[in-house]
Amino acid sequence: MRGGSIELVGVRKTFGPKVVLDHIDLKVEPGESLVVIGGSGTGKSVMLKCVLGILPIDGGTIRLDGVDLAGASRAERTELRNRIGMLFQGGALFDSLPVWRNITFALTRGRATNAKAMHAKAVDLLAKVGLDAPVADLKPSELSGGMQKRVALARAIAAEPEIIFFDEPTTGLDPIRADTINRLIRSLVTDLGVTAVTITHDMASARRIADRVAMLKDGRIHWEGKVADLENSGNDYVDRFVHGRADDGETG
Amino acid sequence: MNALVAFFAHPGRATLAALASIGRVALFTLRALGAAVRPPYYFGRLLEQMLIIGWFSLPVVGLTAVFTGAALAQQIFVGGSRFNAESTVPAVTVIAIVRELGPVLGGLMVAGRVSSAMAAELGTMRVTEQIDALTTLRTDPFQYLIAPRLVAAVLVLPLLVLVSNALGVMGGFLIGTQRLGFNVTSYLATTRQYLEWDDVSSSLVKAAVFGFIIAMMGCYHGFRSMGGAAGVGRSTTNAVVSAFVLILLANLIITVLVFGT
Numbered sequence: 476m477r478g479g480s481i482e483l484v485g486v487r488k489t490f491g492p493k494v495v496l497d498h499i500d501l502k503v504e505p506g507e508s509l510v511v512i513g514g515s516g517t518g519k520s521v522m523l524k525c526v527l528g529i530l531p532i533d534g535g536t537i538r539l540d541g542v543d544l545a546g547a548s549r550a551e552r553t554e555l556r557n558r559i560g561m562l563f564q565g566g567a568l569f570d571s572l573p574v575w576r577n578i579t580f581a582l583t584r585g586r587a588t589n590a591k592a593m594h595a596k597a598v599d600l601l602a603k604v605g606l607d608a609p610v611a612d613l614k615p616s617e618l619s620g621g622m623q624k625r626v627a628l629a630r631a632i633a634a635e636p637e638i639i640f641f642d643e644p645t646t647g648l649d650p651i652r653a654d655t656i657n658r659l660i661r662s663l664v665t666d667l668g669v670t671a672v673t674i675t676h677d678m679a680s681a682r683r684i685a686d687r688v689a690m691l692k693d694g695r696i697h698w699e700g701k702v703a704d705l706e707n708s709g710n711d712y713v714d715r716f717v718h719g720r721a722d723d724g725e726t727g
Numbered sequence: 728m729n730a731l732v733a734f735f736a737h738p739g740r741a742t743l744a745a746l747a748s749i750g751r752v753a754l755f756t757l758r759a760l761g762a763a764v765r766p767p768y769y770f771g772r773l774l775e776q777m778l779i780i781g782w783f784s785l786p787v788v789g790l791t792a793v794f795t796g797a798a799l800a801q802q803i804f805v806g807g808s809r810f811n812a813e814s815t816v817p818a819v820t821v822i823a824i825v826r827e828l829g830p831v832l833g834g835l836m837v838a839g840r841v842s843s844a845m846a847a848e849l850g851t852m853r854v855t856e857q858i859d860a861l862t863t864l865r866t867d868p869f870q871y872l873i874a875p876r877l878v879a880a881v882l883v884l885p886l887l888v889l890v891s892n893a894l895g896v897m898g899g900f901l902i903g904t905q906r907l908g909f910n911v912t913s914y915l916a917t918t919r920q921y922l923e924w925d926d927v928s929s930s931l932v933k934a935a936v937f938g939f940i941i942a943m944m945g946c947y948h949g950f951r952s953m954g955g956a957a958g959v960g961r962s963t964t965n966a967v968v969s970a971f972v973l974i975l976l977a978n979l980i981i982t983v984l985v986f987g988t
Contacts, residue, residue, distance in 0.1 A: 529859045557865050567860035569852075581864040585871050587771065634865070 478505040478670030479540040479558060479637045481526060487534035488518070488525055495521050497694030498535065503687075505540075506668040508661070510681040510702070512716060513691035519674040520564060522691070523640045526672075527561060528552060539638070560636035564643045564674075566627035568615035574601075574626050575611040581634035600629035605655045620647045628656060632663065639663065641673040645680045657683040678717055681705070690716065755947050759877055762869035769875050776879035780841050780938075781887055787840060788833045792891040795828055796820060796898025804907050816907065817914045818921035820899035825926045826986070829892035831978050834937030837887065838970035842945035845876060846966035849949025850959035858950070873950070877942045884938030885931040892930060929985045936981065937974050944970040 481503040488496040495518040503509045511519050524530040526537055528544060537544045539555045547555065560581075568577050575597035576587065583593060598608045604625040615623055624647055631639060641660060645653035657680050663669040664686075673684050681688060685702040690713050698710045705717055715722060800820045807813045849872060852858050861868045896918060903909040948966035952958050 524859065527859075527863060529862055556862070559863060561860070561863040563856045563860055565856055567856040569857055569860075580866070584767065584864075584866050585769065585772075585861075630864070 478507070478664075478668050480505050480538075481638065481670065481672065482538040482541075483522075483526070483535065484538070485535035486522070486525060486532050486537060488521055488530065489533050494694050496525070496532075499691075499694070499696060501689060501696055501699075503670055503672055505670055506664065508664040508671040508673065508684055508686045510673045510675060510685035510688045511691055512675065512678075512681060512688060513697075514716070515676075517691045518694060519691055520642055523561070523642060523672065523674065527559065527640065528556065557634075558637045560631040560634065560639040562624075562628050562631040562639070562641045562644055564646070566615070566620075566623040568623055568627055568630070570615055572614075573611070574613050574615065574618070577615065577626060578611075578630045578633050580630060596633070597629070600633055601626070603632075603659060604629045605652060621649070621652060624648060625652070625656070628659070632659075635667075636669070638670045638672075641671065641675075643675055643677075644673060645675065645677045650679075653677065653680060654683075656680075660684050678719075751951075752943070752947055755950070756943055758869055759873045759943065759946065762867060763874040763878055765870070767870065769871060772871070772875040773879055776875045777883050779844075780837065780876075780879050780942075781883035784837050784840055784887060785890065787836050788887050788891050789894050791832050791836050792824070792829060792893075792895035793898040793901075795832055796824055796895035796900075797902040798898075799823060799828065799895075800899035800902040800907070804903075813907075814917075816899070816903050816909065817917035820903075821896050821918045821922050822926060824895035824899065825892045825922060825930050827978070827982070829895050830888045830930050830933040830937060831974065833888045833891040834884065834934065834941065834974045834978075835971060837884065838937070838941045838944075838974060839967055841880070842941050842948075842966040842970040843963045845942065845945025846949035846952070846963045847959060849946060850952030850962040853950060853952045854955055854959060868950075873942075873946045876946055877939065880938035880942035881935050882938070884934040884941070888930055888934035892927075925985065929981065932985075933978060933981050936977050940973045940977060941970050944973065 481501075483499050483501040486496055486499040487494070499522065511522070513519050521530060525532050526539075539559075542551060542555060544552065544555070568574075569580070572580070575594045576583070578597040578600050579593040582596070583589065594611060597611045601608065601610055606622060606625055606629075610618070610622065610626070615626070618626065624644070628641075628644060631641070644656050644660065648656060660671060660673065661684055664671050671684070673681075675681050675684075682702060682705070688700060688702050688705050689696050690698040690710075692712060698708055698713045700708060705713070708714060708717075714720075800816050803816045803819045804813050807815050849858070852872070858868050858872070861871060900914055900918070903914050904911050944966045948962040948969070952962040954961075
């Protein structure tokens with residue numbers, strides 16, 4: 476498998492008078508793992524949804540593997556989208572379907588076809604995210620928040636996408652489970668060559684997952700560099716963010 | 728001058744907002760129709776929706792029809808007695824039920840039950856990002872969520888209204904023969920004599936149009952939900968109110984077109 480490239484050039488997104496993304500320039504190489512960090516409400520999830528085409532952009536260009544999304548035909552957009560997987564922040568599991576049908580949804584396009592093989596596939600994927608086989612037959616409402624997150628992760632990787640977006644993959648997980656997920660994401664990148672873009676506030680997760688880190692602030696890429704440079708970024712805001720340190724003006 | 732501008736600004740803004748809403752509904756409708764005719768088709772989900780919209784609405788639609796037919800017959804009898812027209816009860820009941828009350832009351836009852844449920848379900852899916860997730864799972868939300876509901880409602884409403892019409896006429900028959908002294912054979916004969924094909928066909932056309940309206944309003948408002956639980960609540964209310972108003976408007980238009988000359 477080979478991951479695809481992602482390129483954002485001058486991307487702008489507004490909601491009414493509020494400018495959320497203000498001329499974002501960002502490039503992710505094939506097979507690279509980029510972690511995007513930034514304060515709450517800085518537009519990280521919005522940026523992912525723009526790349527996925529869920530939200531329209533107000534300016535700029537988004538290219539997936541060199542193809543401009545805005546200029547692509549419907550068939551091209553569908554083809555590109557089929558190469559992408561996404562883990563949503565809240566899991567976004569379908570309440571009405573059992574776990575195994577949630578996980579295999581992209582493979583069956585929501586149909587109850589090939590049930591035996593799909594159930595077996597779901598059980599395999601559940602094992603990868605540290606969940607037991609009986610979970611496959613439960614409904615999402617019967618799972619804890621952390622279990623839902625892991626099921627959503629299994630769903631995101633089920634169709635073996637070339638590009639995967641992870642929105643807060645370890646939020647709500649205990650440190651051991653979080654490490655399982657971090658290892659899984661890292662192995663997708665290292666072993667399978669998947670391109671990964673991860674949004675997280677969990678700096679331990681960022682250090683384990685990332686090849687590069689980008690900091691989003693005030694609608695722009697405030698800092699960008701290798702994960703090894705994160706501790707010595709030379710940027711006061713990044714330094715405070717990484718070490719969870721508020722300045723005097725923010726305390727109170 | 729400023730006061731004059733302010734005076735016209737409010738209705739102007741309201742007009743622009745209304746036009747924008749009409750445009751959004753029109754675009755949504757076109758996209759839904761496109762999704763309904765373009766493969767892949769979700770027959771399983773279509774059957775599921777037909778069951779939810781049709782079968783589970785039968786009790787409320789049936790009871791409404793029986794009670795309304797019975798009350799209508801009683802009123803026609805009392806009103807008709809003022810000018811010695813009591814004998815018109817079977818004829819007027821069947822015409823009023825089949826042309827108007829069967830489809831309209833059936834449509835309104837289904838709108839109350841189904842539009843709200845669609846808006847609440849899709850609204851919850853929207854605010855929990857389940858609709859966005861569909862897009863990332865190689866599935867068009869319009870084909871998976873909207874098209875089955877739309878097609879099911881258009882197919883099922885005429886069947887529901889047929890049942891509603893039959894039960895409404897039966898309600899009038901029961902009151903007429905058990906309480907108002909009509910002869911069973913003559914009541915049925917008069918009912919058959921005055922019921923015309925145009926009455927039935929217009930009733931079915933109305934039902935199909937109402938089914939379209941019910942599904943579109945439920946899906947449109949649910950799909951556009953935002954703002955958490957409160958937003959879903961607003962969408963549900965808007966779906967029911969807009970479906971009610973559009974059903975009554977469509978009924979008027981179809982009635983004038985079919986029976987206006």
